[in-house]
Amino acid sequence: MSRPPALTVVALLVVLEALLLVAAAVYEVWGLVRAPEEAFDPVAAAALAAMALLFAAGLLLCARGLRDCASWARSPVVVWQVLQLAVGIPAFGAGVWWAGVAIGLPAVLTLVGLFLPSVVAATRR
Template sequence: MSRSPRKSPNRSGASPAPPPPSAPVPTSPSGPARPRPRVLAAVCLLVLVQAALLVGLGGAWIADLLRGASQLPGATVFLVLFALGIAAALIFAVRALWHGRRWGRAPVITWQLLLAVMAIGWLGAEVAFWAALVLASTVVVVVGLLLPAVLAATSARAHQPDGGASGTRVA
């Protein structure tokens, strides 16, 4: 039985020297920070614009309600709450995507699919520039979220506590 000698980090017992200044500094528990893809920034910006438009739409419905222009006040209140709820969900999803968490993709893509169906319906009723713009934005967001660089950037932190259930194991 031969034993290999144990190697100590250094003979004085002191802790190792800090890394040189040129070494990347970890900014998160998962390691060094990686730059985010520009496509992810564009997708997040488009989704935030959609959320802002939902907030504006909710504000317009509130104004109608306060002026008495709404014929169905109960339905208007529902629409306001729905628009604000979807806007809040989109904002939280964008924040998750920006921080590299994969769970943010599902609500964003679900909303894009619903929005695309509505835009196709609007285009079927009347061809309008704004409806085509809505449809184009949904295509850009979905395709952007499914590009390999964005998938890699939003899947790297799956082991984090709020990274989703797919990163956990069942024994």
Template sequence: MPSAPTSKAAPGSPRTPLLTVIAALVGFEALLLLAGAAYLVHGLVVEGSRAPAAVLSVVVLAVGFAAAIAFCARGLLGRAAWARSPLVVWQVLQVAAGLPAFSGGSPLLGLILVLPAVAVGVGLFLPSVSAQVGR
């Protein structure tokens, strides 16, 4: 009697291009975080700050989140099911951070934050991606 097909792709099967694109977008999000941290450090060094400890704390958090997001992108490339949950949470947070930019006078920043987050958030639930990283 043949066994029922499983939803997860076989370990030796090639990764779908969509999964690779989603992982690349997540890598882009990690680079955005690093760019934001570098911008803060530049501002701290060039312009100074009344609260350098606060700026450095945000920089450390941004670098830590960038590392975590990059780790999840690597997990997606390896088809790890655990990588989806933190990435979904991150996409929601990124959209929440990007939406105020539209009304705050920086629509380009809003687009840079919101568009990849929506693309990744939707992409993580597409059937072809779920088949690759599902349990």
């Protein structure tokens, strides 16, 4: 079975999310290197950067699985999107609606894409 275009889009969205996590980790480390005396908790910042890199690696692995139409890749991607929504939705109430949109929109698009009939059929083995 060939890969539907929607599955390619979903995989690309997951790659984008992984790249944004890498950028966040680099930003965190850059802050530690640039001005370590200003860091509130350097150990926590380093741990946050490491976690972001681990999650990015996992998302890239899942994106590869989606590209290969692997059924196992859908579940962790769904969980990640739900976690993103759990972070993004409160941003609307906190007055930073743009952050809620930036976090929530890719999650919603990915979730919708994952449950399209063509994607479900392609990843079902």
